[in-house]
Structures are given as structure tokens and as C-alpha cells.
Amino acid sequence: xxxxxxxxxxxxxxxxxxPWVFSGAxxxxxxAMEDGDTVEVFSANGDYLATGHFQYxxxxxxxxxFEKTMAGQDFWNSRLQNALGYRxxxxxxxxxxxxxxxxxxxxxxxxxxxxxxxxxxxxxMQCHSIGMHREREILAKALMELEDAGIQAVFxxxxxxxxxxxxxxxxxxxxxxxxxxxxxxxxxxxxxxxWETGQKTGFYLDQRENRNLLAxxxxxxxxxxxxxxxxxxxxxAVRAGANLVHSVDSSQKAIAWLEKNVEANNGGPAxxxxxAMDVATYLKDCQVYDVxxxxxxxxxxxxxxxxxxxxxxxxxxxxxxxxxxxxGVLFTFxxxxxxxxxxxxxxxxxxxxxxxxxxxxxxxxSQPPDHPVSLxxxxxxxxxxxxxxxx
Numbered sequence: 001x002x003x004x005x006x007x008x009x010x011x012x013x014x015x016x017x018x019p020w021v022f023s024g025a026x027x028x029x030x031x032a033m034e035d036g037d038t039v040e041v042f043s044a045n046g047d048y049l050a051t052g053h054f055q056y057x058x059x060x061x062x063x064x065x066f067e068k069t070m071a072g073q074d075f076w077n078s079r080l081q082n083a084l085g086y087r088x089x090x091x092x093x094x095x096x097x098x099x100x101x102x103x104x105x106x107x108x109x110x111x112x113x114x115x116x117x118x119x120x121x122x123x124x125m126q127c128h129s130i131g132m133h134r135e136r137e138i139l140a141k142a143l144m145e146l147e148d149a150g151i152q153a154v155f156x157x158x159x160x161x162x163x164x165x166x167x168x169x170x171x172x173x174x175x176x177x178x179x180x181x182x183x184x185x186x187x188x189x190x191x192x193x194x195w196e197t198g199q200k201t202g203f204y205l206d207q208r209e210n211r212n213l214l215a216x217x218x219x220x221x222x223x224x225x226x227x228x229x230x231x232x233x234x235x236x237a238v239r240a241g242a243n244l245v246h247s248v249d250s251s252q253k254a255i256a257w258l259e260k261n262v263e264a265n266n267g268g269p270a271x272x273x274x275x276a277m278d279v280a281t282y283l284k285d286c287q288v289y290d291v292x293x294x295x296x297x298x299x300x301x302x303x304x305x306x307x308x309x310x311x312x313x314x315x316x317x318x319x320x321x322x323x324x325x326x327x328g329v330l331f332t333f334x335x336x337x338x339x340x341x342x343x344x345x346x347x348x349x350x351x352x353x354x355x356x357x358x359x360x361x362x363x364x365x366s367q368p369p370d371h372p373v374s375l376x377x378x379x380x381x382x383x384x385x386x387x388x389x390x391x
Contacts, residue, residue, distance in 0.1 A: 001070075002039045003030035004054065004061055011043040014050055014063070017376035019112050021052070021061035035166065036130035038071060053113060053131020057163075062112035062129050076135065077142045083109045083116075084146050090369055093148060100184040100193065101370045102205050103149075107380050108372035116143070117201040119193050122179040123151045124201040127158040130166055140175035153177030155195055172196070183264065187212055189235050190264040192257055199229065199254075206367045206383050207232055207295065210331065213363070213387065214293065215240035217329050221290035224248070224323065226279045231258035233293045233331075234274075238267035246289070247274040248282045283319040290328045294320045298336040306338045310347050313339070317351035321359075324390040333365070333385040344384040358391035 006014075010025035021041055033039070033054050041049045041061055051071065052063035069075055083104050087093050092101040103123065104116035113129030116139075123143045127133035133156075140154040154176040159167045181194035186208055195202030211232050214223075218240040225233040228247035237245045245267070247258055255276045262272045275282060279296070294316055300309030317332055324330050334344045341364075352359045365385030367373075373380040 001051075002033060002037055002054070004028075004039050004041045005030070006041065006043055006049070008044040011047070011049055014041065014066075017066060017374075019052070019063040019107050019110075019374070019377055020059045021050075021063065023056075023058055023060045026060055035163070036134045038131065040068070053129050055130055055163075062131065064111060071135075073138055073141065076138050077145065079109070079111055080104070080116075080139070080142045080146060083111070084149055086372070087370055088148075092370060094150075096185075097188045098186050098208075100186055100191070100203065100205060103370075105371045105380070107374050107377040110374070114139070115201065117195075117203075117205055118149070118151070119184050119195060119202060120182055121150055121152040122177075122182075122195065123149075123154045124195045125154060125156050125158065125175070126161050126201055127156075128161045130162060133158050133162060133166075133170070136175060144176050153179035155179065157195060157201060186232075189239060190261065191230065191232070191235065192260050192264065193230075194257065197253075198257070204229060204232060204295075206335075206371050207333075209368045210333075210365050210385060211236040213365070214291065214331060217291055218242040221328075222246075222287075222325075223291045224286070224289040224293065226282070226292070226294045226320070227296045228258055228274070229254045231261045231274075233295070234258060234272065235261050235265045235267070237291070238262055238272055239265050242291075243271065245272045246286070247272065248277060248279050249274075250276065250278050252276045280316070280319065283323060286323060288323055288325045288328075290325050291331070292320050292324050292328070293331040295331075295333045299334070300336045300338050303338050306336075309336055309339055310343065313344070313347045314351045314354070317348055318355045321352060321355040321357050321390060324357075326391060328390055329362070330359075330388045330390055331365070331385065332388065333383065335383050337379060337382045339384070341381070341384045345386070348386055348388075360389040360391070362387040362389055 005028045007027040037054045039054045050063040051065045052061040113132040115126040193202040215236045218237040222244040223237040225247045228249045234247045299312045367383040
């Protein structure tokens with residue numbers, strides 16, 4: 001196995017179980033490295049530290065074991081079985097009300113670079129590192145053999161998340177079994193999920209608990225769901241008895257899925273209306289609502305774009321705050337990993353000052369427990385949100 005040798009004192013983070021080795025920490029590499037190689041990491045003194053996948057870039061090694069391992073089939077079987085056991089603890093495995101959940105959340109499950117979402121009988125795999133993608137056949141076999149998981153098909157959807165040059169050499173497709181987009185349940189709500197052509201793995205599973213919270217405020221109210229995608233928040237509002245729900249998304253395909261989901265949950269045209277248009281444009285002239293949700297895509301995916309992202313979040317929230325009725329509620333989110341919780345909070349404070357609204361923090365929001373965060377990798381807490389009462 002090839003070796004990566006660290007500079008003096010750069011082993012401290014690894015000894016604290018942080019799963020990333022940055023390029024600047026590397027003193028030397030043993031042999032010619034290729035993207036995706038499994039490597040062992042050593043301190044400058046020659047002590048073994050960890051095993052992981054190598055990839056050229058800022059994060060050079062993603063560590064999947066702090067003990068020596070050849071990482072064969074049994075190793076990956078064990079890791080996936082452990083992940084399943086945790087979801088069983090959460091009550092998600094075999095649930096009659098929720099048939100979609102995240103089975104593997106990268107570093108949170110000691111599997112950096114790997115996301116696996118379950119939709120009914122189908123596992124959708126999305127690799128964010130070449131090393132994990134090179135393990136895809138072994139992982140698919142392990143998924144099909146997971147006891148009690150009920151997985152009958154494994155779909156690889158990694159082309160969108162891997163480096164461009166490598167991604168050009170692969171195609172998305174089924175690694176095991178066959179399936180097709182289908183309706184799944186989330187807290188008893190029906191959603192049609194198209195993992196083959198939809199965003200991410202097909203559905204935003206990370207908002208499950210926040211959608212449940214919104215439902216508590218929706219009965220008899222008017223609700224705006226901005227950046228609605230396939231209508232997660234809209235469906236919960238409809239089922240909770242909102243008297244009016246407006247959904248806005250720039251994608252016509254997403255709007256089609258959204259309307260299909262609203263109809264499947266007994267929402268009619270008198271209660272719900274969708275708009276395929278830019279959210280900023282819609283907010284300029286729309287009515288005032290009792291409840292407003294703004295859940296935009298990541299405005300920044302690297303540190304170089306963080307400042308521009310913060311300004312974009314501020315402008316969006318100034319506009320959104322202006323459309324909340326006095327005493328109403330704003331749910332606002334950021335999924336940009338480089339915008340941490342404190343920076344996001346301060347950005348919303350600045351937006352409220354500019355909007356001239358008095359605001360109470362009702363609740364800090366985050367990702368659900370099937371998107372776990374390693375105690376040693378706080379960067380995994382990517383979803384930030386606030387439920388605010390607007391005076």
C-alpha cells in the first residue's frame with residue numbers, strides 16, 4: 001500500500017480523529033500517486049496514523065480507518081451494517097410511515113466521500129471522492145446483502161459530484177438490480193422521487209424534521225415555499241390544513257414533480273398554486289404571507305465565494321422578511337458548508353436590521369439524525385436554519 005508522510009506536528013489533527021489530510025500537511029509521498037489510491041498515512045517519525053483514499057486537491061486524503069486494514073469486502077460490509085444499525089436505532093428501518101432516509105452520511109458514518117440514500121427498495125449512491133467510486137461494486141454487493149434493509153436495487157449517481165475529468169469517463173446507472181422512480185413516504189406524506197434525473201439523489205431528505213415543524217404553524221394560514229423543488233414544505237403545509245400555499249421554483253421540471261406531490265396528498269388548486277420563476281423576482285411583487293420558507297441552494301461551495309454568498313443570503317432574507325405578515329413565521333436556511341452557523345446567524349441579524357423588522361428566534365434548525373455529524377468533524381454540520389417570529 002502506498003504511503004503518505006506528514007510534516008512534523010501535522011499528525012495532531014489525525015490523532016484527534018479528524019478524517020481529512022490537507023495537501024499542505026504532506027511532506028512526501030511514497031511512489032507515484034493516482035486519484036483514488038488507497039494509502040496509509042504516517043507521521044514524520046514513521047508512526048502509522050490512518051488509512052484512506054488519496055485524491056489530488058486541497059483535501060488530499062479522506063480517512064476511512066484509524067486502524068490498519070486492507071479494506072476488503074468484509075470491511076465495507078461491516079461499515080454499512082453499522083450505518084444500518086444506527087438508522088434502526090432511529091426507528092427508520094422498516095418504518096411504515098417513512099420509507100426514505102439517509103443510510104450513509106459520509107464522515108458522520110466513517111465513510112468520507114460517500115452518500116447513500118434509501119428510497120423504498122432502492123439505494124442511491126453518490127460518491128464525492130474517486131476512491132469511494134472505485135469501491136462502488138464492492139459497496140453495491142454489501143448493500144444488497146444488508147440484513148433487513150430490503151434493498152433490491154442500487155443506483156450510482158456519482159457523475160454530478162466527482163471531478164470533471166474523471167466524471168467524463170463514467171455514467172450513472174444501476175450497479176445491482178433494476179428499479180424506477182417511485183412514490184415513497186415521509187412521516188406519512190407521499191412524495192414521487194426521481195433519483196435518475198432529479199437534484200442530488202432525488203429528494204432533500206435533510207429537511208424532514210423541519211418540514212414537520214412547519215406543519216405545526218400552517219393550519220389555517222397562508223404559506224410561501226420559495227426554492228420549493230419538488231414541494232416538501234408545500235406538501236406538509238397542505239396536509240396540515242393551510243388555507244393557501246404558494247410554491248416557487250425556477251425549474252419547470254421541479255414544478256411538475258411538486259404539483260404531482262401536492263395532488264397525491266389531496267391538495268387542490270383552490271389551496272395550492274405553483275410558479276415556475278426566479279424567487280427574487282417573485283418576492284418583489286408578491287403578497288404578504290403568514291409563513292414564509294426560503295431554502296435556497298448552496299450560494300458558495302468554496303471559501304473564495306463566501307463573501308458573495310453572505311451578501312446573497314442577506315438580500316434574499318431582507319426580501320423575505322418584507323413578505324411576512326406581522327406575527328408571522330420565517331423559516332430560513334443555508335446549506336453552504338463554508339458559511340458556518342455563527343456567520344449565517346449574523347447575516348440574518350443584518351437582514352432583519354435592514355428590513356426594519358423586530359424578530360424573535362423561535363428555534364435553531366439543522367439536519368436530522370440520519371445525517372449525523374462526527375464529533376471530530378464539525379464541518380459535517382452543513383445545514384443551518386432559523387425559525388423566526390417576525391413582528
